[in-house]
Amino acid sequence: MESSIPLLSVLDYEARASEIIPSALFNRWFGTYGAPDWITNTNNLDAIQSTKLRPRVLAGIGKRDLSTRVLGQDIALPVMLAPSGFHQRAHPDGELASVSAAGSMGTVMCLSTASTYSIEEVARASSGPIWFQLYFLRQREVTETLVRRAEDAGYSGLVVTVDNLPARSRERDTRYAYQVPAERVLKNFEGTDLWDSPSRYAMHDSYEMAIAWSDMEWLRTITSMPMVIKGIQTAEDARLCMEHGMDGLIVSNHGGHSLEGSTGSMEMLPEIADAVGGGIEVYMDGGIRRGADVVKALALGARAVFVGRPIFWGLAIDGEAGVRHVLEIFRDELDIAMGLCGVASAAEVDRDLVVPVGAGAGAGDPVDRLERLAGLVDRGYLTRQEFDAQKARILGA
Numbered sequence: 001m002e003s004s005i006p007l008l009s010v011l012d013y014e015a016r017a018s019e020i021i022p023s024a025l026f027n028r029w030f031g032t033y034g035a036p037d038w039i040t041n042t043n044n045l046d047a048i049q050s051t052k053l054r055p056r057v058l059a060g061i062g063k064r065d066l067s068t069r070v071l072g073q074d075i076a077l078p079v080m081l082a083p084s085g086f087h088q089r090a091h092p093d094g095e096l097a098s099v100s101a102a103g104s105m106g107t108v109m110c111l112s113t114a115s116t117y118s119i120e121e122v123a124r125a126s127s128g129p130i131w132f133q134l135y136f137l138r139q140r141e142v143t144e145t146l147v148r149r150a151e152d153a154g155y156s157g158l159v160v161t162v163d164n165l166p167a168r169s170r171e172r173d174t175r176y177a178y179q180v181p182a183e184r185v186l187k188n189f190e191g192t193d194l195w196d197s198p199s200r201y202a203m204h205d206s207y208e209m210a211i212a213w214s215d216m217e218w219l220r221t222i223t224s225m226p227m228v229i230k231g232i233q234t235a236e237d238a239r240l241c242m243e244h245g246m247d248g249l250i251v252s253n254h255g256g257h258s259l260e261g262s263t264g265s266m267e268m269l270p271e272i273a274d275a276v277g278g279g280i281e282v283y284m285d286g287g288i289r290r291g292a293d294v295v296k297a298l299a300l301g302a303r304a305v306f307v308g309r310p311i312f313w314g315l316a317i318d319g320e321a322g323v324r325h326v327l328e329i330f331r332d333e334l335d336i337a338m339g340l341c342g343v344a345s346a347a348e349v350d351r352d353l354v355v356p357v358g359a360g361a362g363a364g365d366p367v368d369r370l371e372r373l374a375g376l377v378d379r380g381y382l383t384r385q386e387f388d389a390q391k392a393r394i395l396g397a
């Protein structure tokens with residue numbers, strides 16, 4: 001089928017990807033990817049929409065510098081590839097394609113523990129900075145092996161994801177009956193005790209549920225990679241990251257995948273940036289789809305952002321070239337947005353450039369929210385039942 005969707009924006013990639021990716025996979029992972037009612041996911045999008053820009057003019061700026069520095073490394077673009085599992089579900093070249101695209105654009109790719117190419121294979125294919133994302137496993141020896149392998153292979157940051165370990169809803173798994181294809185295995189477990197267990201295909205049963213700050217301290221003793229905690233949503237935990245000697249944190253609710261009813265990441269960002277006061281690096285993810293979204297995140301205190309689903313859309317449509325094009329779109333849009341805001345460099349973007357969403361305020365106009373949700377039903381992301389449940393909530397609010 002010839003698609004009529006041009007690939008001019010990241011949202012075009014999303015729309016085209018939804019045409020070519022099997023619906024169970026799209027509904028479970030690459031599209032809605034949310035907790036059951038898509039509320040946190042919607043909050044991420046609404047928080048971005050509700051944050052408004054305050055552009056300055058006549059700044060006499062001809063050329064913008066988009067580069068920044070993360071964990072001591074210079075990158076050309078403050079848009080990094082979020083850790084995400086199973087890239088081969090979108091394209092046979094999987095993480096190798098993604099890491100090549102990231103390198104060619106001069107940005108970081110963070111490899112997930114749940115990757116379909118191994119830590120070492122991805123390192124060999126990289127031409128830019130790579131970070132490793134750790135899911136802390138019950139099998140502490142396997143956890144330790146993964147960290148040591150990443151450091152030995154040249155990864156320069158350890159991202160520890162902490163927001164989906166204690167529990168997880170299986171509602172979407174069941175509703176969309178998505179099964180990971182048996183040939184797509186978690187390559188990092190080859191040679192470990194987990195290779196002969198169901199964890200070879202899906203790792204949730206191996207998570208350490210009782211993970212705590214003391215485990216982060218233990219990780220510190222086994223690696224010299226800078227450490228970043230992914231999944232911080234409060235100022236209190238941000239301060240604890242600093243107290244426990246972390247190098248950075250990611251304001252994230254896992255793209256709306258974990259706890260239903262969390263605040264949109266961009267709404268939490270200023271509170272968290274203020275709590276750490278520049279003491280450690282702050283990044284953000286969740287719903288970033290436009291260059292102007294990146295400007296808002298930088299203005300509210302993020303040093304850079306991560307994108308998750310857009311990578312899968314690029315991969316599914318055109319492998320490495322697709323991911324690169326998605327990143328080029330972010331680069332070009334960010335350049336335009338910075339130009340129109342009157343800022344010469346990413347480092348110069350500050351809070352005066354935005355009107356943040358009031359902390360704790362409900363985000364988004366109800367009509368806009370309903371329209372967006374109706375669009376999701378049209379595109380097959382949300383069932384009619386899910387839409388009705390959200391509608392009742394929004395109208396009752």
Ligand SMILES: Cc1cc2nc3c(=O)[nH]c(=O)nc-3n(C[C@H](O)[C@H](O)[C@H](O)COP(=O)(O)O)c2cc1C
Binds near residue numbers: 133254306
């Ligand atoms: C298909 C998929 C798989 C993911 N796998 C992981 C993972 O293995 N580890 C992790 O820390 N986060 C994972 N995430 C979450 C992303 O790192 C990121 O937090 C989220 O996608 C950001 O939101 P966005 O998709 O709206 O950009 C995954 C996200 C998606 C969409």
